[in-house]
Every structure is written in C-alpha cells, then in structure tokens.
Amino acid sequence: MRIVTISLTLICLCLFIAARPVAALDSNLITRLASDDSDEKISAIHQLIEDDPAKAITILHALSDGQLALAGSRLIILNGDRASDAISGEKIETVPANTDAITINNRIRRIVATMLSSLDIFASDSKTRLNSARYLARNATFDSLPIIEKALQKETNPEIKNRLMVARSMASLGSSDAAVRLKAVAYLKNEATPATRQLLSALLVKNGDNWQEPDAAVRSTAQASLKEIDRKLAYGENLDRIFTGLSLGSLLLLAAMGLAITYGVMGIINMAHGELLMIGAYATYAVQAFFRLHFPEWINWYLPAALPCSFLAAAIVGMILERLVIRHLYGRPLETLLATWGLSLFLIQTVRTLFGAQNVEVANPVWMSGGITLLPSLVLPWNRIIIIGFAIAVLAGMWAILSLTRLGLFVRAVTQNRSMSGCLGVPTGKIDTLAFGLGAGIAGLGGLALSQVSNVGPDMGQGYIVDSFMVVVLGGVGQLAGAVWAALGLGVFSKILENWSGAVIAKIAVLVFIIVFIQKRPQGIFALKGRTVES
Amino acid sequence: MSAQKITCSLTATTGLQETDSPLLPTRLMAILDSKTIIMGGGFAFIACVLVPILHLVLPVGHPLHLSDYFVTLIGKILCYAIVAVAFDLIWGYAGILSLGHGIFFALGGYAFGMYLMRGIGMDGNYHSHLPDFMVFLNWKSFPWYWVGSSHFLWALFLVIAVPALLALVFGFFAFRSRIRGVYFSIITQALTFACMLLFFRNETGFGGNNGFTDFKRILGYSITAPATRVTLFALSALMLLFTLFISRFLVTSKFGRVLTAIRDAESRVMFIGYNPVSFKLFIWTLSAVLCAIAGALYVPQVGIINPGEMSPANSIEIAIWVAVGGRGKLRGAVLGAFIVNLAKSWFTVSFPEYWLFFLGALFVLVTLYLPDGVVGLWEKTLHQLRRKGVTL
Numbered sequence: 001m002r003i004v005t006i007s008l009t010l011i012c013l014c015l016f017i018a019a020r021p022v023a024a025l026d027s028n029l030i031t032r033l034a035s036d037d038s039d040e041k042i043s044a045i046h047q048l049i050e051d052d053p054a055k056a057i058t059i060l061h062a063l064s065d066g067q068l069a070l071a072g073s074r075l076i077i078l079n080g081d082r083a084s085d086a087i088s089g090e091k092i093e094t095v096p097a098n099t100d101a102i103t104i105n106n107r108i109r110r111i112v113a114t115m116l117s118s119l120d121i122f123a124s125d126s127k128t129r130l131n132s133a134r135y136l137a138r139n140a141t142f143d144s145l146p147i148i149e150k151a152l153q154k155e156t157n158p159e160i161k162n163r164l165m166v167a168r169s170m171a172s173l174g175s176s177d178a179a180v181r182l183k184a185v186a187y188l189k190n191e192a193t194p195a196t197r198q199l200l201s202a203l204l205v206k207n208g209d210n211w212q213e214p215d216a217a218v219r220s221t222a223q224a225s226l227k228e229i230d231r232k233l234a235y236g237e238n239l240d241r242i243f244t245g246l247s248l249g250s251l252l253l254l255a256a257m258g259l260a261i262t263y264g265v266m267g268i269i270n271m272a273h274g275e276l277l278m279i280g281a282y283a284t285y286a287v288q289a290f291f292r293l294h295f296p297e298w299i300n301w302y303l304p305a306a307l308p309c310s311f312l313a314a315a316i317v318g319m320i321l322e323r324l325v326i327r328h329l330y331g332r333p334l335e336t337l338l339a340t341w342g343l344s345l346f347l348i349q350t351v352r353t354l355f356g357a358q359n360v361e362v363a364n365p366v367w368m369s370g371g372i373t374l375l376p377s378l379v380l381p382w383n384r385i386i387i388i389g390f391a392i393a394v395l396a397g398m399w400a401i402l403s404l405t406r407l408g409l410f411v412r413a414v415t416q417n418r419s420m421s422g423c424l425g426v427p428t429g430k431i432d433t434l435a436f437g438l439g440a441g442i443a444g445l446g447g448l449a450l451s452q453v454s455n456v457g458p459d460m461g462q463g464y465i466v467d468s469f470m471v472v473v474l475g476g477v478g479q480l481a482g483a484v485w486a487a488l489g490l491g492v493f494s495k496i497l498e499n500w501s502g503a504v505i506a507k508i509a510v511l512v513f514i515i516v517f518i519q520k521r522p523q524g525i526f527a528l529k530g531r532t533v534e535s
Numbered sequence: 536m537s538a539q540k541i542t543c544s545l546t547a548t549t550g551l552q553e554t555d556s557p558l559l560p561t562r563l564m565a566i567l568d569s570k571t572i573i574m575g576g577g578f579a580f581i582a583c584v585l586v587p588i589l590h591l592v593l594p595v596g597h598p599l600h601l602s603d604y605f606v607t608l609i610g611k612i613l614c615y616a617i618v619a620v621a622f623d624l625i626w627g628y629a630g631i632l633s634l635g636h637g638i639f640f641a642l643g644g645y646a647f648g649m650y651l652m653r654g655i656g657m658d659g660n661y662h663s664h665l666p667d668f669m670v671f672l673n674w675k676s677f678p679w680y681w682v683g684s685s686h687f688l689w690a691l692f693l694v695i696a697v698p699a700l701l702a703l704v705f706g707f708f709a710f711r712s713r714i715r716g717v718y719f720s721i722i723t724q725a726l727t728f729a730c731m732l733l734f735f736r737n738e739t740g741f742g743g744n745n746g747f748t749d750f751k752r753i754l755g756y757s758i759t760a761p762a763t764r765v766t767l768f769a770l771s772a773l774m775l776l777f778t779l780f781i782s783r784f785l786v787t788s789k790f791g792r793v794l795t796a797i798r799d800a801e802s803r804v805m806f807i808g809y810n811p812v813s814f815k816l817f818i819w820t821l822s823a824v825l826c827a828i829a830g831a832l833y834v835p836q837v838g839i840i841n842p843g844e845m846s847p848a849n850s851i852e853i854a855i856w857v858a859v860g861g862r863g864k865l866r867g868a869v870l871g872a873f874i875v876n877l878a879k880s881w882f883t884v885s886f887p888e889y890w891l892f893f894l895g896a897l898f899v900l901v902t903l904y905l906p907d908g909v910v911g912l913w914e915k916t917l918h919q920l921r922r923k924g925v926t927l
Contacts, residue, residue, distance in 0.1 A: 022548035085620075098645055225835065231908065269717050269720075325899055328903055329902065329903070333716060333717045334632045334716065334720070335902040335906075336902075337632070337634075337717065337720060337850070338854055338855065338901075338902050339859060339898055339899045339902040339903065340900020341851050341898055342855075342894070342895040342896065342897065342899040342902075343895060343898075343899060344893060344895070344899070345892075345894055345895035346890045346891070346895030346896065346899075347895075348891060349888070349889075349895065350892075350893050352888075353888065462848070466724060466725055468846065469724075469725075470719050470721075470725065473581050473718065473721060473722075503737075504732050504733070504735070504736050507729070507732055508729045508732055508733050509724045511726070511728065511729035512729060514722070514725060515705075515706075515722050515725055515726060515729075518712075518714060518718065519708045519709065519711075519712040519714065520712070532757050
C-alpha cells in the first residue's frame with residue numbers, strides 16, 4: 001500500500017514537473033504574450049519557442065494570422081466560429097463571449113515570420129532541416145539566435161551543423177556582448193559569400209563619429225575576416241570566369257573546327273559556314289520533335305540520336321553546295337566568298353520558309369541540368385561541362401580522321417600538292433567533296449552543341465561567322481592546333497574582359513585586338529613555314 | 536588569260552613611265568569626249584531640270600507627275616550608285632575586296648545626321664535642346680564630339696574628315712603589313728561589325744538602336760518639303776556625275792594603270808620599283824570619302840540612320856551591285872546599283888519572302904556565269920554581232 005502511495009506520489013510529482021512548462025505558459029507567459037509592450041511580447045515568443053517548438057508553430061501561425069485571443073486567462077485560437085485551446089489543442093464547443101484578440105505590430109509580425117520559417121529546423125526529416133539551416137545561414141538575425149542555439153544542441157548531421165554555426169555567427173553579430181561578436185566575426189571568415197561580405201562591411205561603416213561596431217577589436221577582426229572572404233570570393237569568381245571562358249572557347253572551337261578544314265586546309269572561304277551550324281541545330285530540333293511525337297518516354301535521350309542526324313544533315317547540304325557551286329570557283333577566293341554568301345542567304349530563307357522566322361525551342365535533357373558546386377560561389381553547370389567534353393571528343397575524332405584514315409591522308413595530300421596527288425591516282429574531285437562534307441558535318445555537330453546553350457533561329461549562324469573566321473585567322477591557316485589555342489584563348493580572354501568592361505566593349509576589344517594582331521602576324525599564331533605560305 | 540592581262544597592264548605602266556605625263560587639258564579632253572559630254576549633260580539636265588519640273592510643277596494625279604516615293608527611291612539609289620562607283624574603284628581597279636565599306640557610308644551619314652539632329656532644336660518630344668535619346672539617357676549636356684555639330688560647314692568637314700581618317704589609319708596599317716585578298720576582306724568585315732556593336736550601345740551617344748531620325752529641317756528649310764527633296768535629289772545626281780568624272784580621270788591616268796597592275800601582280804609592281812602601299816592607300820581613302828559623301832546625301836533623303844547600315848550584310852551587298860553591273864567598269868557599277876536596288880524595292884513590296892532567294896541566287900549566278908557583269912555581257916554580245924558583220 002505504501003509502495004502504491006509512494007509511486008503515486010512520484011507519478012504525480014513527475015506529472016507536475018512535466019506539466020510545469022504548460023503551467024508557466026498558462027500564467028506568466030500568456031500575460032506577457034498578451035501584454036501591450038512589444039518587448040514583453042517578443043521575449044514571450046522566444047520563451048515559447050524555447051519551451052516547446054512544436055506547439056510554438058501552431059501558436060505563432062495563429063498569432064501572425066490574427067486568430068490568437070485571450071479568453072479570461074485562457075489562450076485560445078479563434079477560427080471563424082470555431083475555437084480551440086491554444087495550449088492543449090482541445091476543441092472548445094461554446095466560443096467564449098468576452099474574447100480579447102492579441103494584436104501585433106509590424107515589427108513583431110516580421111519576427112514571427114522569421115521564426116516560423118526557421119522553425120523547420122526542428123523537423124525530423126533531415127532534408128527539411130538542411131533547407132531550413134541553409135535559410136537560416138542566409139537570413140539569420142539576432143531574434144533567431146535562441147532557435148539556432150537550441151537546434152545546434154540537438155543537431156548531429158555535420159552539414160546542417162556547419163550551416164547552423166554560420167547562422168549562429170551571423171545572428172550573434174547583433175549581440176550586445178563584444179566577446180560574442182568577436183567570436184562570430186572571426187568565425188564568419190569561413191563563409192565566403194556575398195551576403196557575409198555585406199554583413200561584415202556593414203560593421204565597418206562610420207556613422208558620424210560612432211562606428212557601427214563600437215568595439216575596436218571586433219572591427220579589426222572583421223577587417224581581417226573581410227579580407228579573407230574577399231580573397232576567397234575573388235578566387236571563386238576568377239575560376240568561374242575561366243570556366244565560362246573555356247566553355248565559350250569550346251563553343252567557338254566547335255564552330256570554327258569545320259572552318260579549319262574547309263578554309264584552313266582546303267582554302268575555301270565559306271561564308272555559309274554559319275548556316276551549316278544552323279542546319280545542325282535545326283536537325284537537332286527536328287529529332288527532338290520526332291522523339292516528342294513518337295517516343296515521349298525516351299525524350300531525355302534524343303541528343304545521342306541527334307548526333308548522327310545533325311552531322312549528316314549538314315554534311316549532305318555541304319556536299320551539295322560543293323558539287324553545285326563551290327567546285328566551279330576553286331582558285332578564285334573572292335568570288336567564292338561572294339557566292340557562298342549568296343548561298344547563306346538562300347539557306348536562311350529556306351529554313352525560314354520551312355520552320356518559320358521565329359526561334360524554335362530546343363530543350364536541355366534533364367541529365368544536362370544542374371551542376372557541380374565546387375565553392376559556395378562557384379557552380380559548374382553540367383551543360384557547359386558536357387559541351388567542353390564534346391568539343392574535346394569532336395577534336396579528337398577530327399584529328400583521328402585527318403591523320404589516321406586513308407581519307408585524311410588523301411585530304412592532306414590534295415591540299416599539299418593537288419596535281420601530284422592526281423597523278424598518283426587520288427580522285428581529287430571526290431576528295432574535295434568528301435573533305436568539304438566532313439567540314440560541314442563538323443559544323444553540324446557545332447550546331448547541335450549551340451542548340452543546347454543559345455537560341456535556335458534562322459539567323460543564328462550569322463552571329464558566328466565573324467567569330468569563327470577570327471578563330472581560324474588568328475590560329476593560322478592550315479592548322480588544327482592553332483584553331484584550338486585561338487578558340488580557347490579568345491573565349492577566356494573575352495570572358496575576363498567582359499567582366500571588366502561589359503559584353504559589347506569586350507567584343508569590340510577582341511575584334512580590334514585581332515585586327516591589330518593580324519597586322520603584326522598575318523599568318524596567325526602558328527605560321528606555316530615553307531613553300532605553302534606564299535600561295 | 537590573266538598572264539595576258541598582266542603583260543598588257545605592265546607594258547602600259549612602263550610605257551607611260553618613259554613618256555612625260557600629258558598636260559591636264561589634254562587629259563581632260565581625252566576623258567571628256569563628245570559622247571561622254573552629251574550623256575553627262577543629258578543626265579544632269581534630267582536630274583536638275585526635268586525631274587524638279589515633273590515633281591513640283593505638275594499637279595498630283597497628272598500622268599507625268601513624279602510621286603514622292605519615286606523621287607525618294609531614285610534619290611536613294613543615286614546615293615547607292617556613288618557607293619558602287621567608289622567600291623568599284625578599289626575592287627575593280629585595285630583588287631581590294633572590302634567587306635566593310637558600309638562603315639564609311641554610315642559614318643558619313645552619322646556625321647551629317649548629327650547636324651540634322653541639332654536642327655530639330657526644341658521641337659523634339661521632350662522640348663529640350665538635347666536630342667530625345669539624350670534626354671532619355673538623362674544626359675544634361677552634349678558629349679565633346681557633338682561640339683560644333685550645329686554648324687553646317689563643320690558637319691560637312693566631319694563627313695569627310697572622320698571616314699577619311701579612319702580609312703587612312705586602318706589602310707596604312709593593313710597595306711603596310713601587306714594584308715590582302717581574303718584576309719583583308721575578313722578584317723574589314725570585323726571592323727564594320729565592331730563599329731556596329733559600338734554604335735548599338737546607347738552610351739556611345741549616337742542614339743543606340745534607333746539611331747537618328749525625326750529630322751525637321753536642313754539649313755532652315757523643312758526637310759519634308761518637295762523643294763528640299765528635289766534639291767537633294769539633284770545634288771545626289773550631280774555628286775554621282777562628279778564621282779564618275781574623277782574616277783574616270785583616275786583610272787585612265789598613269790596612276791590608274793599602276794593600280795590595275797597592282798591588282799594583277801602586286802609583287803611584280805614592287806620589283807619594278809613602285810610602292811603599292813601609297814597607291815592603295817590613296818584609292819582606299821578616296822573611296823571611303825566618296826562613300827561618306829553618299830551617306831551624308833542619303834540620310835536627309837531617307838530620314839533615318841541607324842547602326843544597321845554598318846551590318847556586314849549591308850557591306851557585302853555593295854559588292855554584288857558592282858558584280859552584277861560589271862567589275863572594273865565604272866558605268867557597270869552605276870548600272871548594277873540601279874538593277875539590284877530597283878529589284879529589291881520591287882521584291883520587298885510585292886513578295887518579300889522571295890527577296891533573299893533572289894539575292895542569294897544573284898550572288899551565286901553572277902559569280903558563276905557573269906564574271907564581267909551585265910556590261911561585260913553586253914560588250915561581248917556587241918563584239919560577237921560585229922564579228923558577224925551586224926552593225927548597230
């Protein structure tokens with residue numbers, strides 16, 4: 001019997017202890033929450049969250065929606081003509097007559113909103129917690145410090161913990177304790193984002209005679225952290241610039257590689273080269289449309305199927321052009337230039353008639369979206385990485401064809417000495433057609449790559465013709481290696497310049513640079529030596 | 536065939552070197568034979584007397600009345616014809632294929648357009664002394680290069696000086712490094728492309744995308760008045776005559792012979808002791824200036840100038856005018872400009888979707904089958920008829 005009494009007492013005691021927060025809520029907290037003083041209210045909200053985050057979510061929601069009310073000493077949530085107890089959650093059948101709504105001003109409303117969005121940090125799902133921690137690491141204010149502290153105590157996931165540490169440092173910048181601020185400022189140097197940069201530099205602003213940050217030690221640490229962040233940011237930005245430059249360069253390379261064969265090796269000025277790119281891009285579009293219509297479930301894999309199609313489409317058009325027009329103009333480069341310009345107008349108008357004058361939409365497959373995050377300020381998008389890889393693959397393929405196959409051997413032989421090759425039995429006419437077809441086909445592959453990053457329209461080729469000629473001319477005629485270096489160099493150079501002076505000025509500067517460069521080295525970076533030069 | 540040409544031109548050059556240059560009056564007599572004087576005089580009469588009468592005096596609706604559209608269209612094509620002759624000087628006679636000649640035309644147009652913009656005065660949409668686009672950019676005063684542009688004579692000076700300077704500097708470096716053929720074509724294309732991008736920027740101070748338009752008056756006269764239109768028309772015609780005259784004078788002179796020789800065999804000309812750079816540079820700069828004057832005449836007639844005039848496509852179209860008419864023949868250039876542009880205005884009105892097909896086909900067919908253009912074809916036919924004993 002005694003045992004029963006003791007255990008009962010113990011249970012009661014336990015219950016009492018467990019119920020204590022609720023009791024506190026009941027009396028002290030509720031009056032503070034309902035008080036007219038904003039600071040009282042805020043501290044009550046903080047305590048509410050500290051005591052019971054799960055319950056706090058419901059109450060804060062009700063508070064921000066204006067549904068929280070006081071009925072005597074009871075906190076209730078009024079929703080239309082229904083009411084429930086805010087603390088226990090039980091329904092109240094008869095809505096009390098004398099309710100006193102708890103109103104909040106804008107300042108509290110803002111705080112409540114921040115709290116609500118950060119309360120996800122207590123969710124059981126780690127993904128939700130991570131998102132919430134990321135949110136906090138961007139938006140933490142002094143008001144959310146208690147939440148962060150509480151979450152940090154329980155958190156075990158290192159990634160979330162790391163985000164929370166950042167958030168805590170950001171939040172404690174608002175603390176009145178200089179030592180806490182010092183620690184925070186020192187910690188923030190690990191977080192190199194523009195947001196932290198802004199936060200830290202705000203501390204170093206002088207308002208009249210008073211510094212924004214009163215403590216000198218904190219200021220000097222902030223200065224040091226800022227320097228560190230700037231260094232890291234600049235590093236990331238430079239890497240990013242070089243990367244975009246490389247990807248632009250590989251696009252230029254893809255556009256110019258076909259030209260390196262037709263112009264560089266065969267000596268044909270093909271102004272319709274841009275239009276062959278355009279045909280490759282439209283072939284990609286056609287394959288995509290075909291997949292949409294017939295194999296919607298395979299739509300993500302239309303690109304591999306488009307590879308041979310865009311190559312063949314451009315190659316066939318190229319070979320037709322060569323047979324019909326260009327063949328009759330060998331040895332007359334200026335006339336070839338004019339005639340191929342005419343062909344380019346013809347092709348543009350044909351595509352316009354067939355597909356309409358508007359740009360068509362070519363979608364990225366799902367596996368090309370997203371990217372690799374290397375640094376907080378450096379994300380490498382997949383489509384650019386794939387295009388760089390693709391350019392390398394096409395380059396390797398072209399090199400292999402030119403130097404390892406019989407066709408490549410013939411092409412090189414015909415370029416070096418046409419009549420001698422003819423005498424030795426090389427069908428020079430056929431080789432011309434095939435080589436031109438190869439160059440055109442590679443342009444088609446370039447069009448496929450372009451369709452993934454830029455607009456596809458009848459005029460798209462016009463924008464690339466000047467660029468691709470620049471690459472070939474800069475690299476040196478008759479050179480693959482030259483074209484590669486010129487394309488990558490131009491890409492990186494113009495991206496770096498672009499950041500410094502704006503896109504248009506960068507483009508103009510690049511063109512002017514090439515004009516000046518050609519004055520100095522008319523044969524390009526890699527000049528051919530020997531007899532072939534003066535032809 | 537080309538070897539024959541080379542020998543011809545070389546003997547001509549060396550032959551001329553031995554004899555003294557003929558006196559100027561003799562030279563003038565030589566190029567102004569009676570046929571030329573009659574044709575030129577007739578042309579000047581039509582442009583300066585007949586057209587104004589038909590346009591101004593005859594009432595609208597009279598069967599012989601020339602409409603505004605017609606006068607503007609022909610006036611525009613007269614400007615193009617000046618460009619074509621200038622282009623023929625460098626391509627047909629010196630063998631320099633420029634794909635950026637539109638830039639000189641546009642620069643001349645812009646230089647004169649600045650004067651016309653100042654002429655709007657306070658009548659713009661914002662009633663400011665600044666052009667509308669500057670008000671739009673929130674500029675408070677004119678940038679330095681607009682200083683003096685309200686003076687007509689300064690504008691004329693700019694029309695000639697700016698393109699001449701650009702051509703001189705660019706040409707000097709290009710010809711000195713012996714850039715020729717296709718390389719030259721490509722870098723001139725890059726030049727005009729770069730300038731187009733520059734003029735497309737709003738901050739450049741030339742109205743960006745929209746360029747200059749909405750002109751009101753020129754030298755105090757309303758720009759839309761029929762009398763102004765006819766005057767500009769007559770001026771364009773006289774300028775074309777003048778261009779043809781000096782071109783004829785140049786190409787038939789010793790200078791012209793050397794140019795032709797440079798076109799056909801530059802290295803040999805150098806070995807003989809001539810320096811091709813100065814010859815090329817002179818004709819290149821002259822051609823640029825002629826284009827600029829044509830541009831300055833073009834802008835008030837058309838009423839707009841924008842960076843589109845600098846697009847590589849426009850410049851390359853000039854080459855096809857000359858090719859259609861007949862490369863290396865001055866009247867061929869004029870004829871080509873008229874044929875292609877009349878066809879263009881007809882096509883773009885009647886069936887715009889076929890214009891590019893036509894233009895593309897023109898480029899291909901002319902280069903393949905008509906290397907000497909329409910004039911060459913005509914001469915060949917005449918020649919064959921004469922050989923068969925037919926007299927015309």
